[in-house]
Amino acid sequence: MAVTVLIPTPLRPYTDNLEAVELEGETVAAVLQGLIGRYGDLKRHLFTESGQIRNFVNIYLNDEDVRHLERGQETPITGPAVISIVPSIAGGNHA
Amino acid sequence: MLNLDTSQVSLSREEMERFSRHLILPEVGLEGQKRLKAGKVLCIGTGGLGSPLLLYLAAAGVGRIGIVDFDVVDTSNLQRQIIHSTSAVGKPKVESAKQRILEINPYCQVDVYNTALKAHNALDLFRDYDVIVDGTDNFPTRYLVNDACVILGKPNVYGSIFRFEGQATVFNYQGGPHYRDLYPEPPPPGLVPSCAEGGVLGILPGIIGVIQATETVKILLGIGTTLSGRLLLYDALKMSFRELKLRKNPATPPVTELIDYEQFCGIPAVTDTPAVEEITVHDLKARMDAGQDFVLVDVRNPNEYDLCRIPGSVLIPLPEIEQGPGVEKVRAALNGSELIVHCKSGMRSAKALGILAQAGIKGKNLKGGILAWGDAYDPSVPKY
Numbered sequence: 001m002a003v004t005v006l007i008p009t010p011l012r013p014y015t016d017n018l019e020a021v022e023l024e025g026e027t028v029a030a031v032l033q034g035l036i037g038r039y040g041d042l043k044r045h046l047f048t049e050s051g052q053i054r055n056f057v058n059i060y061l062n063d064e065d066v067r068h069l070e071r072g073q074e075t076p077i078t079g080p081a082v083i084s085i086v087p088s089i090a091g092g093n094h095a
Numbered sequence: 096m097l098n099l100d101t102s103q104v105s106l107s108r109e110e111m112e113r114f115s116r117h118l119i120l121p122e123v124g125l126e127g128q129k130r131l132k133a134g135k136v137l138c139i140g141t142g143g144l145g146s147p148l149l150l151y152l153a154a155a156g157v158g159r160i161g162i163v164d165f166d167v168v169d170t171s172n173l174q175r176q177i178i179h180s181t182s183a184v185g186k187p188k189v190e191s192a193k194q195r196i197l198e199i200n201p202y203c204q205v206d207v208y209n210t211a212l213k214a215h216n217a218l219d220l221f222r223d224y225d226v227i228v229d230g231t232d233n234f235p236t237r238y239l240v241n242d243a244c245v246i247l248g249k250p251n252v253y254g255s256i257f258r259f260e261g262q263a264t265v266f267n268y269q270g271g272p273h274y275r276d277l278y279p280e281p282p283p284p285g286l287v288p289s290c291a292e293g294g295v296l297g298i299l300p301g302i303i304g305v306i307q308a309t310e311t312v313k314i315l316l317g318i319g320t321t322l323s324g325r326l327l328l329y330d331a332l333k334m335s336f337r338e339l340k341l342r343k344n345p346a347t348p349p350v351t352e353l354i355d356y357e358q359f360c361g362i363p364a365v366t367d368t369p370a371v372e373e374i375t376v377h378d379l380k381a382r383m384d385a386g387q388d389f390v391l392v393d394v395r396n397p398n399e400y401d402l403c404r405i406p407g408s409v410l411i412p413l414p415e416i417e418q419g420p421g422v423e424k425v426r427a428a429l430n431g432s433e434l435i436v437h438c439k440s441g442m443r444s445a446k447a448l449g450i451l452a453q454a455g456i457k458g459k460n461l462k463g464g465i466l467a468w469g470d471a472y473d474p475s476v477p478k479y
Contacts (some may be wrong), residue, residue: 008260009259010257010342013140042180045453055278055280056280056281056282058277058339060219060339060340063337063338063339063340064339066339067424068344084337086262086339088277088278088281088282089255089256089262090233090234090255091143091257
């Protein structure tokens with residue numbers, strides 16, 4: 001399935017500054033593997049060494065956090081979909 | 096709906112006139128305006144987010160506003176912190192904000208807390224208020240604000256920004272999710288660039304701060320549908336708003352007490368000895384004057400290099416060093432000479448030296464960066 005992965009500003013230095021990447025994949029996990037296959041530097045920002053999604057990065061399939069989907073990252077993608085990577089940001093102002 | 100006691104609240108003739116556009120709105124009316132006047136809101140931070148939201152809360156007629164900030168107004172704040180004026184530079188932010196709030200609405204009671212929010216004072220500060228608004232700029236304070244709100248059962252109106260993007264939601268409202276449901280833990284220091292490194296479009300916190308003000312007023316009035324359970328994402332460059340679902344996470348441990356938030360966020364105590372060797376700007380100047388053989392590498396971004404530079408420095412931005420090619424550029428630039436690395440204030444150059452050390456390249460970090468150099472030797476360097 002064709003999937004658009006939206007890349008947030010803090011991670012764009014690792015995706016040649018692209019804000020969106022078009023990929024193919026049957027599950028969320030497959031799409032994310034495809035993404036880090038293409039942009040290797042992203043891997044340590046998205047996954048722990050044991051392959052879990054990091055606790056300060058959320059992955060959404062359309063508008064749903066994949067942690068709350070019954071099959072998590074293994075959720076099949078059944079139609080045109082958008083995967084959003086939403087990292088924790090803290091800024092308000094910095095003195 | 097929040098339990099606000101309006102039985103003792105009345106509006107003067109002047110207040111009726113001032114708030115007439117609210118009074119004729121059926122969803123607000125006299126009772127709503129009394130609720131706003133009975134409402135007590137505590138705003139953490141009077142920076143980019145706090146500035147616009149405080150202005151609107153004051154104008155809307157919120158009866159009591161508390162503000163917590165330990166900082167003083169700096170010239171570089173004025174690009175976005177619109178509650179502060181040029182004449183307030185050098186003054187405590189809470190005093191500057193209080194003055195402006197009272198100019199807008201003299202009927203507002205303003206409580207100022209010229210202090211840093213910490214685990215030892217948060218619960219006492221929050222207890223008296225109905226709504227807490229998070230306008231802070233760092234992870235330890237955000238987790239502290241969240242946990243104190245959860246413990247006391249207060250809604251936490253959240254906003255956060257980065258460069259051109261913002262996030263907003265309402266946490267811990269009517270049994271809804273809180274910050275730890277969204278992000279169980281913060282990123283380790285250094286993995287995400289700070290606002291000071293990354294920059295921010297001055298108008299961006301205006302949009303997010305006004306969204307926070309809107310949510311605060313809705314909570315006080317008890318009208319509409321708040322952002323509780325929804326994370327709003329704003330992208331200024333695309334001028335797009337998106338919404339994601341935000342749910343309670345059964346795996347989130349219950350919050351029962353406040354903890355050491357610096358430690359939780361992995362921030363080392365300031366007493367730790369620096370891991371990299373340092374050199375002062377005076378040593379650097381002496382070496383320059385003596386014509387010593389060394390290479391000064393500037394690891395800031397090209398747009399910062401355009402702004403100001405130390406004579407003779409070579410630009411090799413930190414991201415290039417992190418990604419690899421920059422390491423070889425440094426090696427080539429050195430060609431046997433001694434290495435000195437600098438950035439704006441010394442954080443990024445220390446990080447660069449850590450990466451270079453792994454590749455067998457040793458060097459010294461310029462303490463205080465180009466800002467310290469500017470203070471000592473070059474008044475043309477702006478305090479950016």
